[in-house]
Amino acid sequence: MERPAARLSSDHSPATWLGANFWSRNGGPLMWRSYDGETVGDELRVLREHGLNMTRSFFYWPDFHPEPHRVDEVLCDRYRDFLDRHQELAMTTVPTFIVGHMSGENWDPAWRGGRDLYTDVWLVARQAWFAREMTRRFKDHPAVAGWLISNEMPIYGAEGATRESVASWAQILVDAVRAGGATQPVSLGDGAWGLENSGHDNGFSLRDTAALTDWLGPHVYRMEDDVVRQHYAAAWVCELTGTYRRPVVLEEFGLTSAFASGAHAARYYRQALHNSLLAGATGWVAWNNTDYDTLREQPPYNHHPFEMHFGLTDSAGTPKPQLRELRDFAGVLEAVDFERCTRADTDTALVISSYLDTLYPFTRPEDRSHVEQTGRQAWIAARLADAPAAVVRESNGLPEGHRLYLVPATKQLLASGWYRLEELARGGATVYVSYCAGSHDEQRGPWYAHLDELFGVRHQLEYGMVNPIEDEETVLTFRQSFGNLPEGATLAFRTAGTDSSRSFLPVEPDGAEVLATDGRGRPALLHRSVGAGGIVLCTYPLEHMAAVTPRVNPEATSRLYDALAAHAGVRRPVTVDDPRVAVDLLVHEDGHRFVWLVSQCPDELTVKPAITPGHRLSEPAGGEVDTVVLPPYGVTVLRLDAVDAV
Numbered sequence: 323m324e325r326p327a328a329r330l331s332s333d334h335s336p337a338t339w340l341g342a343n344f345w346s347r348n349g350g351p352l353m354w355r356s357y358d359g360e361t362v363g364d365e366l367r368v369l370r371e372h373g374l375n376m377t378r379s380f381f382y383w384p385d386f387h388p389e390p391h392r393v394d395e396v397l398c399d400r401y402r403d404f405l406d407r408h409q410e411l412a413m414t415t416v417p418t419f420i421v422g423h424m425s426g427e428n429w430d431p432a433w434r435g436g437r438d439l440y441t442d443v444w445l446v447a448r449q450a451w452f453a454r455e456m457t458r459r460f461k462d463h464p465a466v467a468g469w470l471i472s473n474e475m476p477i478y479g480a481e482g483a484t485r486e487s488v489a490s491w492a493q494i495l496v497d498a499v500r501a502g503g504a505t506q507p508v509s510l511g512d513g514a515w516g517l518e519n520s521g522h523d524n525g526f527s528l529r530d531t532a533a534l535t536d537w538l539g540p541h542v543y544r545m546e547d548d549v550v551r552q553h554y555a556a557a558w559v560c561e562l563t564g565t566y567r568r569p570v571v572l573e574e575f576g577l578t579s580a581f582a583s584g585a586h587a588a589r590y591y592r593q594a595l596h597n598s599l600l601a602g603a604t605g606w607v608a609w610n611n612t613d614y615d616t617l618r619e620q621p622p623y624n625h626h627p628f629e630m631h632f633g634l635t636d637s638a639g640t641p642k643p644q645l646r647e648l649r650d651f652a653g654v655l656e657a658v659d660f661e662r663c664t665r666a667d668t669d670t671a672l673v674i675s676s677y678l679d680t681l682y683p684f685t686r687p688e689d690r691s692h693v694e695q696t697g698r699q700a701w702i703a704a705r706l707a708d709a710p711a712a713v714v715r716e717s718n719g720l721p722e723g724h725r726l727y728l729v730p731a732t733k734q735l736l737a738s739g740w741y742r743l744e745e746l747a748r749g750g751a752t753v754y755v756s757y758c759a760g761s762h763d764e765q766r767g768p769w770y771a772h773l774d775e776l777f778g779v780r781h782q783l784e785y786g787m788v789n790p791i792e793d794e795e796t797v798l799t800f801r802q803s804f805g806n807l808p809e810g811a812t813l814a815f816r817t818a819g820t821d822s823s824r825s826f827l828p829v830e831p832d833g834a835e836v837l838a839t840d841g842r843g844r845p846a847l848l849h850r851s852v853g854a855g856g857i858v859l860c861t862y863p864l865e866h867m868a869a870v871t872p873r874v875n876p877e878a879t880s881r882l883y884d885a886l887a888a889h890a891g892v893r894r895p896v897t898v899d900d901p902r903v904a905v906d907l908l909v910h911e912d913g914h915r916f917v918w919l920v921s922q923c924p925d926e927l928t929v930k931p932a933i934t935p936g937h938r939l940s941e942p943a944g945g946e947v948d949t950v951v952l953p954p955y956g957v958t959v960l961r962l963d964a965v966d967a968v
Contacts, residue, residue, distance in 0.1 A: 323723040325665040325712045326564040327602040330507055330537055330571070332467070336661040339467070339571060339605035340652055341376035342369055344415070347612045347637050350620065351382050351424050357400040363407045365611060368635055372645050373652025376414045376467055378573070378607050379404065380421045384431045387452045398459055405465040414467035416607075417460065418511055419453045419495070423478035426626035439479035440487040440525075449491075450498035457502025469504060470511035470573075471495045474541060476524040483525030489534075496534050507536030511573070514540040518679040518715075519562045521690025529679075532566035537605070539573030542594075550702060550875035550922045552590070553955075557597035558698045561713050562674075564602040571605035572598050579613070579642065580628040588643035589955045595651045596920055596957045600710070600906040602665060608648065613637040654959055657942050658908065658916045666907035666915065669892040671724035672701050672711035673743075677734045679717050688762050689734060692866070696758070699869035699879075700730035706880035706922070708897040708905040709887040720746065726890040727751055728883070731758040731866035737771040744776055748853030752890035757827040758863035759788055766822045777859040778834030778850035781827060788825035791817050796862055798838040798846050798882075805885030813838075813878040818867045827861040834859070858886065876901040876922060895934045895962060903929055903952065907962070915962040916942070921952040928952075936965050 329336040346353040348361050369377070379401075381387075386397050401417075408415050420439075422429065437445040453471065460466055471492065476483065492510055499508050509531075516526040519540075531538060540563055544555040560570045575594055577587055595606060613633035617623045623630045634645035654660075677685060678693040697713075704711040711728060714720055716735060720727075720742045727746060729735070732755060735743075747753045755777075759766045767783060774780055783789075796815045803809045817824060829845055838847035840862070848859045860882075868877050880901040887894065895915065896905050902923040908916045917939065921927055930949045933939055939947040939960045950958050 323669070323671070323712055323721070324667055325602060326567055327604060327665045328564070328567060328569040329604050329661075330468070330569045336604075337467070338655060338661055339376050339607060340648065340655065341374045341378065341606070342608045342611040342634055343574060344377035344379050344611045345614075347614060347616065347639070350614050350617050350623065351380070351421070351429070352385070352620065354382060354385055354397045354400055357403070359403050359407065362404060364639060365635070366407055366411055366413060368639055368641065368645075369611060370411045370413055372641065372649040374648060375412070376416065376607070377408070377611065378418060378470065379415045380418045380424070380473060381456055382424075382429070383419075383421050383452075384429050386456070387431055387448075390433050390448050391451075393452065393455050401460070402463070405460065405463045408465035409463075414465050416468040416470055417456065417466065418470040418473050419456060420449055420472040420475065420478070422472055423474045425622045425629045427622040428478050438482045439475070440491040441482055446491055446494055450494050453495055454498040454502040457499050457504045461502060461504045461506070466506055468506045468536070469499050469508040470539070471499075471508070472511045474511065474513050476512055476515055476526055480524070485523075485525055485527050485530065488525040489527065489530045492531065492534050509535040509537045509539050509571075511539060513574070514538055514559065514563050517681070517690075518566075519559055519694070521678050521687065521694050523681065528563060528566050532568045535568070537569040537571050538563045538566060539571045541574035542572070543575070543577075547872035548875050549873065551698070553593035553922065554597050554698075554702050554705070556594045557601035557603075558701055560598045560603040561601040561701065565713055565715050565718065569605070570603045571607065572603045573607050574609045575606070576609040576632055576644070578628045579631040584643040588647050591644040591647040592651075592957060593920070593955060595647065596918060600665070600918055600920075608634060608644070611635065612639070658959065659910060662911045663908040663916065664911075666909050668710055668712050669725040669890070670704055670709045670711040670887065671714045671727045672697060672704065673720060673727055673729045674713055674715050675732060675735050676715065676717035676739070679715065685734075686762060686764060689760065692733070692758075692761050695869045696731040696863075696865045700728055700865045702875060703865065703868070703877070703879040704728065704883050705904040705906070706876050706901045707883035707887060708894050709883055709892050710904075710906050722746060722749060722751075725751055725892050726886055727753045728886075729753065729755040731756050731863040731869075733758050733760040733767075734769040740771040740776060744852060744857065747855040747857050750854035752856055752858065752886060754858045754860070754886050756860035756862065756864050758866050759822055759825050761820050761823045761866075763822050768827065774832065777829070777848060777857060778832055779829035779845075779848060779859065780832045781829050783828065788822060789828050791824050791826055791862070793817060793841055796864075796867070797841045800838045801836055804837050805888035807881070807885040813881055815862070815864055815867055815878055816871050816874060818871045819863065823863055823866055825863075829859075829861060895937065896939070897932050898929045899932065900927070900929055902927065905931070917960045917962050919950055919952060919958045919960070921954070921956050923952070924954050926951065926953055933962065937962055938965055
């Protein structure tokens with residue numbers, strides 16, 4: 323099945339944005355008051371010399387719109403010079419209108435008067451007028467690549483943000499850009515933080531945004547307790563966002579040098595860039611272009627001093643390691659001819675419960691966050707098993723066409739969802755479900771439509787009670803071979819969870835065969851044949867336990883998924899027998915494929931990829947490859963060809 327990776331277009335051709343969010347080191351958000359064109363030109367030149375082709379720029383709202391019915395024309399002239407300097411360097415920019423929120427502070431125009439940003443009709447009209455007027459002034463400049471309505475509006479306009487009011491506000495502002503004559507793509511700049519990605523309802527719906535705009539733009543700054551989860555944080559959000567079939571631009575990502583050394587910053591950028599590319603992102607805009615050591619007396623830097631050091635260059639314009647990673651990434655995009663590549667199809671699907679993105683009555687926010695947390699861990703495990711999964715949302719319908727469906731540590735699906743999974747198995751798929759009672763004690767237990775019949779078991783649950791996992795390590799021992807795991811193989815998992823979720827499902831087989839038992843001889847993994855396929859039940863919440871365990875990855879779920887993929891006949895053109903290396907592919911329109919090997923090992927690693935018979939691996943520039951040496955947390959890109967096509 324295809325994985326989404328829609329593209330922005332420019333002059334009817336695919337466009338790849340690789341750039342930086344831009345404030346000059348002379349002024350930060352106040353740069354337009356003391357605009358220094360020569361300094362701006364120098365700053366842009368450094369970015370361009372490192373392969374960047376665009377910026378995201380900002381109409382600082384209090385300055386550009388100083389009175390309700392007036393735009394500051396002096397600042398517009400300065401912005402026009404800013405655009406001209408982009409054009410001279412063959413760069414473009416994406417202007418942002420309502421700013422609004424910026425770097426730890428909200429900045430109101432003096433005349434706002436506390437009015438609601440979404441529901442006060444006068445204030446919404448003023449915003450729309452401003453967007454239309456700025457669009458009218460700059461729509462014909464060749465350096466304008468697109469438009470953004472706001473910067474992180476959920477932070478700036480947190481009060482009164484209902485889905486209805488936000489969607490109406492967004493419709494009016496997007497229409498204002500079009501009324502101003504713009505033909506370039508437009509999006510909201512909200513960060514993609516809403517219900518569908520996080521389980522938190524902030525009024526911004528990705529489904530609504532996708533219907534109104536031309537791309538979706540995640541902003542990702544995660545604090546994590548696991549290195550591998552951190553490396554995949556931005557990629558996971560891009561994967562979730564791509565389910566709404568709009569181009570995904572990683573509109574903000576990065577880190578402050580106050581929180582990471584140069585080497586660690588470079589590694590973070592490398593992993594974020596390559597992993598998000600493989601997760602469907604087709605544009606990247608780092609936060610941000612420069613440091614601001616000279617602005618230490620100026621808000622927001624005086625009260626958020628770590629905000630001074632998010633730059634790709636230091637305050638003197640000297641490139642930092644993260645800019646060199648962007649340069650190297652730009653080189654990879656050019657080498658593989660990225661604009662003519664698409665994601666490789668996959669036979670693996672990760673089912674995301676509709677309880678993440680739908681507000682069902684009498685459910686709790688913890689249910690939604692549980693789905694996101696366990697789904698992310700399962701998605702990472704599938705990547706480390708070299709069986710990268712397409713995310714399929716139950717709320718969009720569960721499509722046929724995959725050979726393996728993963729339903730990790732799941733408490734809740736709709737009743738129809740459970741019957742649909744059985745139907746998919748009957749059609750030839752392998753469906754894997756791992757049990758979880760949920761993370762809290764309200765109606766804890768399996769919300770399954772027909773548990774015993776679905777899995778070929780008789781459950782032994784007691785009402786109101788859980789069956790605690792007694793051991794600090796959960797060990798599965800295989801009583802027969804399964805996939806590529808031999809009889810007698812063991813998989814060990816660190817036990818974790820709340821008083822409710824640290825529990826297993828007691829069952830007796832009733833038509834299912836026991837594949838593996840736990841350390842006390844109880845059924846832990848069972849298989850029921852269904853039509854042309856089958857259903858595999860794990861009685862332990864493996865993915866949930868890993869998701870709540872610090873510094874756990876890589877962990878044994880990837881080996882289980884590897885075996886599931888082998889059992890299901892998942893087609894994997896290239897694999898590496900080491901869970902510290904993830905493999906994924908892009909397909910060039912000419913037919914050849916590019917293979918990414920991404921290491922999650924802190925040490926140098928030598929691996930020997932296994933490839934489909936009749937094919938060979940080579941360096942993109944030529945030279946057959948047998949073994950690959952990966953630097954610590956390194957990335958290698960190879961070319962895969964059929965032997966008769968070489």
